[in-house]
Amino acid sequence: xxxxxxxxxxxxxxxxxxxxxxxxxxxxxxxxxxxxxxxxxxxxxxxxxxxxxxxxxxxxxxxxxxxxxxxxxxxxxxxxxxxxxxxxxxxxxxxxxxxxxxxxxxxxxxxxxxxxxxxx
Numbered sequence: 001x002x003x004x005x006x007x008x009x010x011x012x013x014x015x016x017x018x019x020x021x022x023x024x025x026x027x028x029x030x031x032x033x034x035x036x037x038x039x040x041x042x043x044x045x046x047x048x049x050x051x052x053x054x055x056x057x058x059x060x061x062x063x064x065x066x067x068x069x070x071x072x073x074x075x076x077x078x079x080x081x082x083x084x085x086x087x088x089x090x091x092x093x094x095x096x097x098x099x100x101x102x103x104x105x106x107x108x109x110x111x112x113x114x115x116x117x118x119x120x
Contacts, residue, residue, distance in 0.1 A: 004029040006037055014042040015110065020053045022087070027060035031067050038074065044116075045071065046109045049082035061090070068096035077116055081109035 004026060007015045014037040019026055034045065047067075071078050079101045082088055091097040103109035 004033045006033045008037070008040075008042065009110075012042055013044040013046075013113065015046040015048055015106070017048040017050075017106075018052055020051045022049070022052045022055050022060055022084075024060055024063070027063035031063045034067055034071065038070070038076070042076075043074070044077040044113055045079075046106065046113055047078060047080045048106045048109065049080065049084065049087055050104075050106050052082065052084045052087060055084065055086045055090075064090070065094065065096060068094070068100070072096060072099070077113060079103060079109040079113045081106045 004019065005017045007017070009015065016030060016033045016037065018030055030047070034047075037045070068078075080091060080097070081103045082091065083104055088102075091100070091102060101109075101112055103112055
């Protein structure tokens, strides 16, 4: 399995990239990556799902819901990058994800995130 990768950009920004096959293990690794970045002070995130080519099971739903809840609860700025039709349908159907800005490309998501005003 290809791991989830995290790339820190500056003090507050992190791009977390998901491997081509999104399953329960990859979703847990995404959750761990987000939690680690938050513990290190990141508050601005691009969640990059553009490499995802398959959603292997429905079990990632719980981890994805926890991730969105935690990010929104901590008032993090988040932009999602995704292309896979199953993910786009999922994100649109779940209130916590449907509130997040969505881009079809990683660089577009990063641009959307970086053009937002910085708080405090």
